[in-house]
Amino acid sequence: MSKPLDILSFPLSGLRLIEASAGTGKTYTIAGLYLRLLLGHGAGEAGFGTPLLVDRILVVTFTEAATAELRERILKAIRDTRRAIEAGFSKDQLIQRLLDECPNKALALRQLLTAERQMDEAAIYTIHGFCQRMLTQNAFESGSLFDNEFLTEEQNLRASAVADFWRHITYQADALLAQALLDHWKGPDALLREISPHLALAGLQCQPRTSETLIERHQAIIARLNSLREAWLTAVSSLEAVISASGVSKQSYSKKNLPNWLNKVSEWVNAPLRSYQLPKALDNFSASVLAAKTKTGAVPTHPLFEQIETLLAQPNDIDDVVIADALTQVRARLQQQKQRQQQLSFDDLLANLARALSSERGAVLAERIREQYPVAMIDEFQDTDPLQYQIFSTLYGQNPECGFYMIGDPKQAIYAFRGADIFTYIAAKQQVAAHYTLQTNYRSTDELVRAVNALFANSKAPFIYQDSIPFEAVKAKGKDTGFVLQGKPQTALQCCFPLEGEVSGAAYQQRMALAAAAQIHTWLTAAQDEQATLDGKALRPNDIAVLVRSGREAAVMQQALHECGIASVYLSNRESVFAQPVAHDVARLLEACLNPQDEMLIRAAMATGLQGWTVTQLANLNDDETLWEQTVERIRLAGELWRQRGILPMLRQWLFWYQIPERLLGEVNGERQLTDVLHLGELLQTAASTLNGEHALLRWLLERCQQPNGDADEQQLRLDSERQRVQIVTIHKSKGLQYGLVLLPFICAYRGNDTPRYHTDNGVRLDLTGSEEAWEQAAEERLAEDLRLLYVALTRGVFVTWLGLADLKANSKTKAKDDRPAALDYLLKNDSDTALTQRVRQWLHTQNNHDLAAEVAEIAFPTKPYQEVKTLLPAAQARQFSGQLERNWRVTSYSALTVSHGSVTPKPAAPLVMSEAEPATPRFDVFSFPRGAHAGTFLHSLLEDLDFGADSASRQQWIVQHLQGVQLSHDWQPEPWLPVLEQWLEQILTSGLFPGLSLAQLTPEHCLSEMEFLLPLSALSAAALNRCLAAGDPLSAQAPALAFNEVQGMLKGFIDLVFEHDGRFYVVDYKSNYLGDNAAAYQQDAMAQAMIEHRYDVQYQLYTLALHRYLRCRLPDYDYDQHIGGVCYLFLRGMNGEAGSGVYATKPNQAHIDALDALFAGESAVTSGEPM
DSSP states (O other), X not given: OOEEOOTTTSOOSEEXXXXXXXXXXXXHHHHHHHHHHHHTOOOGGGSOSSOOOXXXXXXXXXXXXXXXXXXXXXXXXXXXXXXXXXHTOOSSHHHHHHHHTOSOHHHHHHHHHHHHHTGGGOXXXXXXXXXXXXXXXXXXXXXXXXXOEEOSOOHHHHHHHHHHHHHHHHHSOOHHHHHHHHHHOSSXXXXXXXXXXXXXXXXXXXXXXXXXXXXXXHHHHHHHHHHHHHHHHHHHHHHHHHHHTSSSOTTTSOTTHHHHHHHHHHHHHHSOOOSSOOOGGGGGGSHHHHHHTOOSSOOOOOHHHHHHHHHHHSOOOOHHHHHHHHHHHHHHHHHHHHHHTTEEOHHHHHHHHHHHHTSTTHHHHHHHHHHHOSEEEETTGGGOOHHHHHHHHHHHTTOTTSEEEEEEOGGGOOOGGGTOOHHHHHHHHHHOOEEEEEOEEOSSOHHHHHHHHHHHHTSXXXXXXXXXXXXXXXXXXXXXOOEEETTEEOOSEEEEOOOOSEEXXXXXXXXXXXXXXXXXXXXXXXXXXXXXXXXXXXXOGGGEEEEESSHHHHHHHHXXXXXXXXXXXEEOSSOBGGGSHHHHHHHHHHHHHHOTTOHHHHHHHHTSTTTTOOHHHHHHHHHOHHHHHHHHHHHHHHHHHHHHHOHHHHHHHHHHHTTHHHHHTTSTTHHHHHHHHHHHHHHHHHHHTTSSSHHHHHHHHHHHHHSOOTTSGGGBOOOOOOSOOEEEEEHHHHTTOOEEEEEETTTTOOOOOOSOEEEETTEEEEEOSOOHHHHHHHHXXXXXXXXXXXXXXXXXXXXXXXXXXXXXXOOHHHHTXXXXXXXXXXXXXXXXXXXHHHHHHHHHHHHOXXXXXXXXXXXXXXXXXXXXXXXXXXXXXXXXXXXXXXXXXXXXXXXXXXXXXXXXXXXXXXXXXXXXXXXOOOOOSTTTSOOSHHHHHHHHHHHHTOOTTOOHHHHHHHHXXXXXXXXXXXXXXXXXXXHHHHHHHHHHHHSEEETTEEGGGOOGGGEEEEEEEEEEEEEEOHHHHHHHHHHHOHHHHHSOOOOOOOEEEEEEEEEEEEEEETTEEEEEEEEOOOOOSSGGGGSHHHHHHHHHHTTHHHHHHHHHHHHHHHHHHHOTTOOXXXXXXXXXXXXXXXXXXXXXXXXXXXXXXXHHHHHHHHHHHTOSOOOOOOOO
C-alpha cells in the first residue's frame, strides 16, 4: 500500500519507489530531496546521517534535455534556499520549513554556497552518461578499453552487417530461393527496415513457426509444391468430370470458367517453378471453396482437393526463418565489428557495465560505485528497461544503508518503441516495499483534474494491468480563474462531434483538422478583442497546443490552420531532417554540382520543391538559351565553391542567388523548409570533415535519406521559429510539458498492432508463429500503451482540453490481427454495442456537471482569415562605436614575416630540343626522389613519429605503412623506391648532427615532435628586426632585408623536432630541398647559401627563442649556455653518413637571443652578440 509523500519526513536511506502522477511536482520533489541530502537534514530513519556534496548524489534520467532541466531546477532550489537563509524567510513553504528545522544556519549557508559553486561537478547524468563514466573511471575493474570510439548511432554499422548477412544467404541460394527472398525484400535495405525496431531490444527472443533452417524450409516448400504438381498431372484429366457431375454452383463453375481455371493451373504445373507463389485459380479447387459453392446436391470430392486445401492452409514462405536468422546473425556481426574497430554504442555502455557488475570483480566495482555515490535517484523510472534496472538493482538492491529512489509514473510509460519496458517497472515495484505517491496536481485547474479523474474512473481497469498500475484520483491545487471567453468561464473538457455515422480515417482527419482550426480561430479572434483570457491574462497563440500522433496528422492540421491564416510550428522528437522532402532536394542539387555536364541532373535540381520554379520557368530552360547558360554556370560555380570553401557556404550562396529564403518565408511551412535546409547544411559540413571528397559526402547524404533515424539527436527536427505560434506537438514530445489550451482533434484514431511482439516471464518475444494467442497478447500491450498515451495527452492542458470525436470504421488491414478498440473507446465501454460517440454523450450526461465536461458545437470554418496584430517597433538604429580598434594585432608566423623571400626568381625556360635518342633509364636514388610539397610532406610524416632506435625490420614496416595511398608524382610507383628509402633512412639516422651525436641515439621519451609555440609580440617593424638579426647572426648579415608591415600580437609556429641529450636541448628542422645531383651540393657553403636564400636563418633564430623562453619557464636552474645545445637543419637529400654532409648545425649566442627576446617584448635596449 502506498503512502502520501512528505518531502521533509521522507526516509533518505533504503529502497524507495515514488509514483508521481502528471503535474504533481515530481521535479520539485527531486530538488527538495536533493536539498535535504546537501544539508544533512533529518533525524533517525528520516535522515541519511551525513551531509553530502553534489558529486556524491547521483541523479539519473533518460535524455540530455531532462538532465539540463534537472540541473537547472536543482541549482535554482539551492540558490533560493541560500538567499532565504540570508533573508531569514521564504515564500516557498518547503524552503521555509527547512529554515525552521535548520539548527545551524551558518553551516547550512556554507554548505549551500559550496554546492552552488561546485554545481558543474554535480553527478546529474543520462543513464548512458553514467555508464560511460563508470566504465572509464573504473577501467581495470570493468575490463573496458581506454581508447574506445563512441558511436552516437549504429545506422551504418547495421547496414553493413545486414548487407553481409544478405550476401551470406543469397550467395549459395538457387534461383527459386533468391526469387523468394526478393519477393519479400527488394534487398538488404528493406530487410534492415523490418528488423531495425527489434535489434536494440536486449534479450529479445524470436520464435519462428518451426525449427527448420532456411535451406530446410526452402526444400520443404519445394517438396510440397512438387507433390501437388505431380498429383495434379495425375488427376487433371478427371477433375472437370468430377466437378461437373457434382452439385457445385454451375454459375461459378461454368463451362467457361472451369476449363479456364484448369488450364491456368496446368500451365503453372507444366512450367518450371520460378517462385513460391501459387496460381490464383488454384483456390477454386480447394475442398472448402468447393463446399462453400455447393448449395444443393453432392459436394465434389477428390483426394487432390484435400491436398490443395492443406497446401493453401500452410504458409509457403520463408519470412519467419529469415527474420529469426537475421536478428541472431546481425547482432553477432555488429558486436564483432564494433569489437574489431574498438567502438561502443549507447546500448553497449549498458551491456558492458551490467557485464562488469556480474563478473568476478563485480563486487569490488559495485562497492567502489556505492562509495562514490551513496545516494542515487532515478528519474522517469517508468522508462527503464531490464538491463538498466539490473545495473541499479545490483548496485543498491541489497544495500539498505544507501539511498535508492525510483521516481516515475507508470501511467506515462509511452516509450516502448525506444526499448522502455513497463513490465520491468512492474517487477521492480513488486520488489520494493516502501511505496510513496504524490497526490496533488499543481498544473491544471480543479475542473480539468476532476474531469480526467472521472473519465479514467469510468473503467474498472483503465490501464489494463489494474493490480500493478491502478488509477488513483489526484487532488488539484486549483487556480484562481480558468479560461474565460466572452466573459463566460469555459468548460474544462470539451467534446466536439462534427461527424455522424461511421467515417473513414482520412475523412476523420480532414474534418477534425478543420473543426479544430475553426475553434482556434474563434479563440484567437476573441483574444484580439480582449475577450479571451487565461487566469486573467490575455490568450496568446503559443498558449494553444494541438497534440498529434504522427507527422501526417501534423501536416493536415498545419494546412488547416494555414487556411485560417494562423501560423503554427510543429515539434516532434521522432522526425528526422533526412526524412523531409527538402533533403532529397539538396541531394539532387549536389548531384548536379558534381556533374555539371549532365543536363538531366541539372534539370532535376531546378525542378525541386526547394527551388520552387513554375512549369513555365522550367520550360524556359529549353527555349531560353541565355537562361540555360546562366543556370549551367551557376551550377558550375556552386561546385567550385563547394570544393574550395565547403558545402555550407555553397548552400547559402545558392539560397542567395535564387532568393529562396524570401520565397519560402511567404509560403505555408516555408520556415520549416528553410530551417531544414540550414540544418542539413550544418550536418553536411560536419560530416565533410571526416569524409574523403565530395562524392563521399553525397553518398553519405543519400544513405541517410534512405534510412533516416529520428532517434539520433543531431537528426531531429529543430524549432523553425521562436515567434508566438500555435504549437503542433506529438504526444510523445509533449510529455513533461504543459499548455494553456490543448486540442486533441485525432484522439479517436489509432493504429492496430502489426507486429506480434509481446512480453513473457522470460523477456520480450517476437512471435512469428502466426498464432491467435500471439496476436491477442500483442494487441493487449498495444492497447495498454495507447491508454497511457491518452493519459499523457489528457494531462497536458492547464485550463481546457478539446476532443474531436467520431465513430471510425475499423482498419481492414489490421483488424484481423488486432481487434482491440481505441483507448478512449475502451475507457467508455459498457455492456451495450452502441457507438463510441453515443457512449461519450451518455457519459457526459451522467456527469451532469457542465463545468467539468460538456458537448460543444462545431464552429463554422471562418471565411475571413485571422490577421496577426504585429507590434510596431521603433525604427532600428545602429549604435555608434566609440572605442579604438588595434587593427595591426594579429597572429603571424615565420612564413608571413619572410613571405617576400619565399620564392626564387624563376630561370628562363630552356629551348625545347627534340631528340630521337632512347629515353634514359629511370634513376632511383635520393637525388632523383620526387620534389615539391607532397614529397616534403611525405618525408616529414615519415620522420615525425618514427622511433629512431627501431631495428631495420620495424623501419621497413614503417616505410611500407607510409607508402600506402601516396602519389608523389604522375608516374609514381612505390615499389622501386622502397629499398632507396630504407637505405636513405638509415643514412639520415646515422649522420652526425654534432660531434658524437646522431638521431639513432635518441629515444622516444627524449623527443618532442611538432612542438607548437605562441610568442607574444609587441609592435615590431621590419627595420628593427633586420638590424637585430644582422647584428647577431652571420647568415642574417648576408641576407637581403625582410619587408613586412608593422605587426604585433602573437608569433605562431611548429618545430619539427626538439630533443634532449645529456641535459642539453636541440632544435631540428627537416628540409627536403633539392640543391643538386650529388653530395657535393650539400656541403656547408652550399647549405649556407640555401639558408640565406630561403631565410631559414630567421627561422632557426625564432625557434631558438621559442625554446629559450619555454625552458626558462620550466627549468628552475635554467642557463642558456648549459641547456641549449644548438640547431640542426637537416638537408635530407645530402645526408649520406659522412661528417658535415647535409647537416647545417649552429648555435646562436646568448647575447643575441637575449636581444631578440627584448625586441619581441618591446624593450628599447637591443644588444648584439657574436655568432658561434
